[in-house]
Amino acid sequence: MSLYLHDLGPEAVSYRHLLDEVKRQLDITYDEFDCWIYGFLENKKYNIRETVAKLQRRFAMEVNELATYTLTDYMQESLRSGIVQFVGEDKLGRTVLYVMAQRDHPVSSRREENKRTFDMMLSYGTRLRADSKRCQMVMLINQEKASLWSNVDMTFQADIALRIAKFFPGAVDKMYICKMNRTLAAVAKPIFSRLPAIVSDRIIIISDSELKAGKLLEYFDESVLPVALGGSNDCDHPQHWAEHAALVEGYYAQLKEAVLGGGLSVKAWELTCLERRRAPSIMHSTASDLCKADSLVTCYSGMAEEYYDDVTGTDLGSELLREADEWKNAMRCFPRSLSLFFMEELQRWRIAVDSEEIAARYKILDEHIAVRREMDASLPEINVKATNWYKRIPMQLRFLYRFGFVALGVLNGVYFFAALVFLAVLSANVIATLFFGFFVRWNYIFPLGATLAMAVIQGFASCSRAVEMLVAMARGKVIRPFETIGTQLGSVAQMCLFVVLVAVQFIVFCVYATLYSPLRGLQVSFAVGWLSAVFIVAICHLVFFFDWLNARQRLRRGRHIIPLSLFVLLNLHEAAERDLDVYAITTSSYVICGIPVFLSMFLGIGFLISRIVGFAAAVCAAAVLASFTATYYLDSLSNALSGKLLRTAVWIASLVWVFDCYAFGFLNDGRKWYVPVVIASIISIWFLFVSFICLKKDEFHVLSRLTVVSLVILFCATWISSFPIVGWRIGLFCVCLMIHNALGMLVSRAELTNIGGVFVVSAAALLIIMSCTLLGWYGTSPHCALPRSLSREAAATPLTPLAEYHRYPVCSLRTASGLAITDLALLTQLVNSYGTDAFFFDFENWFNSTDFSYGGVVQEFFSGEG
Known part of the structure; x- marks a missing residue:
């Protein structure tokens, strides 16, 4: 068994069986490669097949790229410029690369040469050494007097970040950033804290006070630490820069000869060099x-x-x-x-x-790691069913005590479910109102489009918070606001809140039951419960300080979509490997997601041809189903930016398609709607096409960036157009939603939405839009299957001739020159009758006895006479 893997800690040792399988498939028999291979295994999330493929790509890169570089004058000068230099090893045996950011003045035309130089230094820094086989390095960055504008090339750093993730995973284990500008540090620290652990754990920002207190001496010996950072290593001078350059150049010259001439891989050549130096023992x-x-x-x-x-x-x-x-x-x-x-x-x-001892030690280690993983997984959600709630309760009362806790949780769970229904209906009503507002005027789709998009995001986010709380309560966990105050206090605070709510409801019930009735008391007390739940959910949705206070937050599943130049030299998960099938969508995925899309298209075409209102409701249902299916599938995509872009494009395309069908299917004068329909369709198709292309690109690709920028410009343009077209009120409402959504995406540590919230709001909005469509259609075209007139009952006493004369319709037909409004209303009811039975029944009751004549005197009254 390999002992080198112990240098990386017990977590790495627990995956030794996967590492052995990777080595077996690659026919690697040396244990000295274990730490280096583990970096690839960890990067591919412990998937053996993908790890083997990634290592094979690395071996191909060594032959086709790394060993073919030619040292140019610029590269030699760059190595001797003092921008980067190796100054020794840290206390864990990792090579230390000291970076002076102020000396770097990047030029776009030299990016390719800089990339080759960095490959050489990275290979040298992660080489196999006689005293360490970790194959890792740390970066000690001095940001003193460095400018974000003149000393940082974001495009180059993004390329380097992707190259590290692709060919050098695990190489840069830590990054210590010192003497950073205070403003930049204030912005960077909170951003780093909400990044996934694989990124945030590798970045350590050392403040000036920590630097003066000797914080770096915890990681580096004083003889290694440069003088500028509180150490005694006087390395920042041209002589040391030249020595560093000579080491890297000599290493690369031997590497090139071994790979091209000897047919060895880089690590195999490094191991051969070590075996030549040491004596067998x-x-x-x-x-x-x-x-x-x-x-x-x-x-x-x-x-x-x-x-x-x-x-x-x-x-x-x-x-x-x-x-x-x-x-x-x-x-x-x-x-x-x-x-x-x-x-x-x-x-x-x-x-x-020795073998038995190692096996027993590994068994204990595996049990320890399994328990620690289980504890780490349970930390963000604290179980309130623990036995510490019953320590001071007599054994005879524990069952009743536990039943009270369960009943309390179930009762408040009902209130939170009612709050979820209320929020879903409220969001769906706003969405449906804005959607039908498109048809008020032909140019309303653009100003109301941005408001509708912001309202949809708000609805998804608010209902997602409610779903999170319901799931936590169903599992006996602490809801999100109380996670910030710790394990024990959070559970106590939650139970105290539930008790207070129940007590307030009981008081309200007693008051209203006394003043009005017990039924009225139940209604008001229930309203107090679900309104309180709505208030709690709204606070969690509107305010994000819970995320800042919570040290055990649920981090985002995927990598954050905003590229930041300060963490580009890290061991990121491989979010993009160009020309590879990492994000290839299988045929089954196309079929599953494409069925509702084509179904929506066919139903829409059928509605436009037949004008059957059932097709109109069906096309709306199919469009929402297509959008939700795409959201559910793309939610698990590792490329966060491409997934979000495609989800947004699918929702926009579905909305525009329903708008097109309704505009030409329900409106008689469709000529003036050609312009908004054509423009909206072109925009949605373009976004959908570009988003599909972005699936094959990485997050730093120029096409992905242009798509995001164009989407932001589109929303801003439609928002600005709402002021002159619709009014300042809708524009102000839209800008408030935009600001809150932007803060939610940038500040919130947890996912802004989840699939549960998306499903609830989508279903509610679909039901309301379908109901409005069907009720609106049948409300304007009523049909009666039963008679609407009252039956002619025989009078108890015969009517007088005068009374008989004034009975409808004799009076109106004989005294007026034509049909009055009442006659037209009755005739309309006759026309809308389904069957002949109802028609003749109403006709006999309303329009018979037209042959009756009256020979008496008809007295007329005028307003001018008393």
Whole structure:
């Protein structure tokens, strides 16, 4: 078993079986490569197949790229400029690369040469050394008097970051940033803190006060630390820069010859160099080396004298030498064959004991790592069902006590579910109102489009918070606001809040039951409960300080979408490997996500042809289903930026398609709607096309950046247009939503939305839009299947001729010159009758007896007469 992996800690050792499988598939038998290979394994999230493929790409890069560089005058001058230099090793044996950011003046035309120079230095800094096989380095960055504008090339640093993730994973283990500008540090620290652990744990910003207090001496010896950072290493002068350049150039010259001429990989060549320098000695061998020994070397073998000289020539301590002498003297008195037998049995016994000891130690280590992972996974969500709630409760009352806690949680869970329904309905009503507002005027789709997009994000985010709380309560965990105050206090605070809410509801129930009725008391007390839950969810949604106070936050699943130049030299997960199939979408994914898309298209075409309102409702349902399916699939995509772009494009395209179908399907005068329909369709198709292309690109690609910028410009332009077209109120409402959404994306440590919140709001908005569509259609075109007139009942006493004359419709038909408004209303009801039975029944009741005549005197009354 390899002992080199212990240098990386117990977490790395727990994955040794995966590492052994990777080595077996690559036919690597050397244990010295374990730490280097583990960097690739960790980067690929412990996927063996992807790790093997990544290592094969690394080997190909060594032959096709790394070993083909030619040192130019600019590269040699850059190595001697003092921008970067190796100054020693830290206390963990990692190579220290000292960076003076002020001396770097990047030029875009020299990026390719700078990239080659960095490859050489990175290879040298992570080489196999006799005293360390970690193959890692740390960067000590001095930001004194450095300018973000003149000393930083973001494009080059982004390329370097991707190159490290692609070919040198795990190489840069830590980055210590010192003497950073206060303003820049104030901005960088909170941004770093909310990044995933694989990034934030590798960045350490040393403030001026910490630097003066000797914080760096915890990581570096004083002899390694430069004078400018509080150490005694006077390395920042041209002579040392030249020595550093000579080391790197000499290393690369030998590397190039070994890879191209000898056919070796870089690590195999480095291991060969180490084997040439060291003398063979069993005392220096690892347990795995002993297991692989072909023959046993003893005191009486042909190499006895060499072995003895090697042992005595090494600095192993007087005690170890004395034990070797005692064993040698003890064996001299036995015959050669017997001494060899003793030695072989002793060696076999030592190997067996050593193997058992290592296996037992690894077993304990695996159990420890498993328990620690379980504890780490449970830290963000504290279980309120722990037994410490019942320590001081008598055993006889514990069941009742526990039942009270469960009932309290269930009751408040009902309130939070009601709050989720309320927020979903409220968000859906706002979304539906803005959507139908598109049809008020032909140019309303653009100013109301930005407001609708912001309202959708707000609805998704608010309902996501409610879903998070419901899930936490269903699992017996602490809800999000109380995670900030610790394990025990958070659970106590949550239960106290629930008790207070129940007590307030009981008081409200008693008051209203006394003043009005018990039913009224139940209604008001329930309203108090769910309104309180709405208030809690709204506070968590509107205010983000909970994320800043919470040290055990749930980090984002994917890498943050904003590229920051300060962490580009880190071991990022491989978010983009150009020309590879990392983000290739399978055929089944295309089929699953494409079915609702094509279904929506066919239903929309059917509605435009037939004008059947059922197709209008179906096209809306299919469009929402297509958008939700794409959201659910792309939510697990590791490339965060491309996934978000494609999700946004699919939602925009679905909305525009429904708008197109409704505009031409319901509006009779469709000519003036050609302009908004055509423009909106072109924009949505363009975004959808570009977003699909971005799936094959990395987050730092220029196309992804241009797409994000164009999307922001589109939203800003539509928001500005809302002021002159719709009014300042809708513009002010939109800008408030935009500011809050921007803060949520930049400040919140947790995911802004989750799939549960998206589903609830999507379903609610779909139901409301479908209901409005169907009710609006059938409300303007009523149809009656049953008679609407009252039955003609026989009068108890015969009517007088005058009363009979004034009964409808005799009066209106005989005294008026034509049909009155009442007659038209009744005729309309007749026309809207489904069957003939209802038609003739109403006609007989309303329009018969037209042959009746009255021969009496009809007295007329005028307003002018008393």
